[in-house]
Amino acid sequence: MIYNNLNTLILRTTQIEHINNVYLTLIKKQTIDTAEYKSSKGFIARKFG
Known part of the structure; x- marks a missing residue:
């Protein structure tokens, strides 16, 4: 369960970084x-002004 949450967190962080970029x-x-x-x-303006 902890491992699954960690994966989700890493995925979200990556998505946020991508959006920021x-x-x-x-x-x-x-x-x-x-x-x-x-x-x-x-x-x-300089040329035609």
């Missing part, structure tokens, strides 16, 4: 996209 990756991507968008907007 996905979440961090999304945040990083969003930050990069935002930075690129802002810099491209600035570029357009």
